[in-house]
Amino acid sequence: MNRRDFITQAGAVLAATALPSMGAAWPEFAADVNLEIAPLDLEIAPRKIVQTVAYNGRVPGPLIRWPEGKPIVIDVFNRSAIPEIVHSHGLWIPSDMDGATEEGAPLIAPGAHFRYAFVPRPSGFRWYHTHISAGTDLKRATYTGQFGCFYIEAKQEPGAYDQEIFLTLHDWNGYKSASGDSSMEPAYEYSTIDGRMLGFSDPLKVREGQRVLFRILNASASLIHWLALAGHPLTILAMDGNPVPVSAQMPAVRLGPAERIDVLATMNRPGVWILGETREPYRKAGMGIVVEYANQRGAPAWIDPPDTVWDYRKFANTQTPAGQPDETIPLRFESKFHGRGAFDTWTINGKSFPDAPPIHVRQGKRYRMQWINRSSDDHPLHLHRHTFEVTKINGAPLSGLNKDVLVVPANSTAEVDFTADNPGPTLFHCHNQVHMDLGFMTLVQYV
Numbered sequence: 001m002n003r004r005d006f007i008t009q010a011g012a013v014l015a016a017t018a019l020p021s022m023g024a025a026w027p028e029f030a031a032d033v034n035l036e037i038a039p040l041d042l043e044i045a046p047r048k049i050v051q052t053v054a055y056n057g058r059v060p061g062p063l064i065r066w067p068e069g070k071p072i073v074i075d076v077f078n079r080s081a082i083p084e085i086v087h088s089h090g091l092w093i094p095s096d097m098d099g100a101t102e103e104g105a106p107l108i109a110p111g112a113h114f115r116y117a118f119v120p121r122p123s124g125f126r127w128y129h130t131h132i133s134a135g136t137d138l139k140r141a142t143y144t145g146q147f148g149c150f151y152i153e154a155k156q157e158p159g160a161y162d163q164e165i166f167l168t169l170h171d172w173n174g175y176k177s178a179s180g181d182s183s184m185e186p187a188y189e190y191s192t193i194d195g196r197m198l199g200f201s202d203p204l205k206v207r208e209g210q211r212v213l214f215r216i217l218n219a220s221a222s223l224i225h226w227l228a229l230a231g232h233p234l235t236i237l238a239m240d241g242n243p244v245p246v247s248a249q250m251p252a253v254r255l256g257p258a259e260r261i262d263v264l265a266t267m268n269r270p271g272v273w274i275l276g277e278t279r280e281p282y283r284k285a286g287m288g289i290v291v292e293y294a295n296q297r298g299a300p301a302w303i304d305p306p307d308t309v310w311d312y313r314k315f316a317n318t319q320t321p322a323g324q325p326d327e328t329i330p331l332r333f334e335s336k337f338h339g340r341g342a343f344d345t346w347t348i349n350g351k352s353f354p355d356a357p358p359i360h361v362r363q364g365k366r367y368r369m370q371w372i373n374r375s376s377d378d379h380p381l382h383l384h385r386h387t388f389e390v391t392k393i394n395g396a397p398l399s400g401l402n403k404d405v406l407v408v409p410a411n412s413t414a415e416v417d418f419t420a421d422n423p424g425p426t427l428f429h430c431h432n433q434v435h436m437d438l439g440f441m442t443l444v445q446y447v
């Protein structure tokens with residue numbers, strides 16, 4: 001992203017649009033950020049067009065960069081054909097501003113406008129995206145280009161880097177895979193970084209010796225992705241925008257849907273390289289971007305990283321957390337088979353949303369959720385409006401790792417602790433769009 005793409009407190013920078021003609025009530029004062037939801041023919045490579053829906057005619061939507069604690073007003077205009085909503089992911093904001101209908105936030109009808117106003121916190125790498133259901137339409141919801149980065153600046157930014165680059169991963173043109181697999185996970189035709197296929201975007205320009213901070217978002221509707229930068233080790237600084245206790249170095253990083261990762265790479269290997277998916281079929285489908293050192297030319301090269309195991313405990317303290325929760329809430333996740341060719345439905349303790357009973361919490365108490373994945377799928381589990389601390393993975397303790405999405409692999413368990421400190425209905429769900437739409441969701445309710 002270049003500087004013109006940023007929206008800062010100095011003033012909104014937007015593509016010119018014909019907003020007043022849309023007939024919706026015109027807001028009385030200008031917002032800090034305007035987001036226009038509209039259909040877009042996205043050129044992911046020359047003459048390769050994906051028909052989608054996006055914010056402000058671009059993918060990703062504009063980077064919203066905002067000081068922590070300073071009120072923000074975001075006007076959303078829906079010029080798409082269906083009701084929409086914009087969720088601010090990872091923020092501690094009121095339910096009615098959080099952009100999820102299940103929490104009581106309104107849908108924005110086609111042609112209508114809605115004004116979100118809240119105080120962004122906590123600092124770090126957050127994001128915004130649509131939160132409608134897709135049903136069986138793999139051209140809706142998080143399958144579209146409706147996502148963007150939301151960076152909330154801390155009062156004191158360490159700034160120990162020379163260049164900062166935001167990158168967003170996405171998969172396009174989902175279709176139901178004909179594998180006969182009962183889970184019916186979609187397969188995709190194309191994959192992109194920042195809306196362009198590998199080789200068809202401007203290279204990222206670096207200089208030898210630079211420390212480059214990549215802030216990476218996986219905005220895929222359903223796929224976990226692995227990324228590496230051709231022989232450059234990646235030092236993990238933050239996950240889901242929160243600094244990690246242990247900045248381990250990895251040859252490759254893994255991101256589940258909705259996860260973010262901040263990694264630092266030192267440019268000590270001059271050349272023209274590919275930063276891309278470690279698995280060749282995804283790079284061939286487009287998931288990659290060229291990193292070009294100054295005064296270097298030639299075809300971009302790829303180097304396979306060594307096999308990498310992803311273990312969140314590598315980035316955490318490996319002791320049990322100091323505090324004990326007030327209550328433990330066991331949650332068991334299973335799929336229900338509905339016959340060949342049909343989608344499975346998903347259950348939490350045997351029930352699918354909206355029949356799944358809410359999780360009751362009391363303000364000020366600390367809760368431990370036990371996530372028991374009794375299925376053969378991986379689930380990126382997301383809690384709205386709160387940050388949780390990961391405290392156990394497959395029985396092994398950890399502490400200090402604060403996240404809002406955690407991938408719980410097939411047939412495994414995890415435990416996370418959170419303090420009920422943001423009253424209001426709060427959604428807990430799997431971030432895989434298919435799973436979420438088929439019942440993998442429930443509400444946390446304050447009593």
Ligand SMILES: [Cu+2]
Nearest residue numbers: 379430432435
């Ligand atoms: Cu899931």
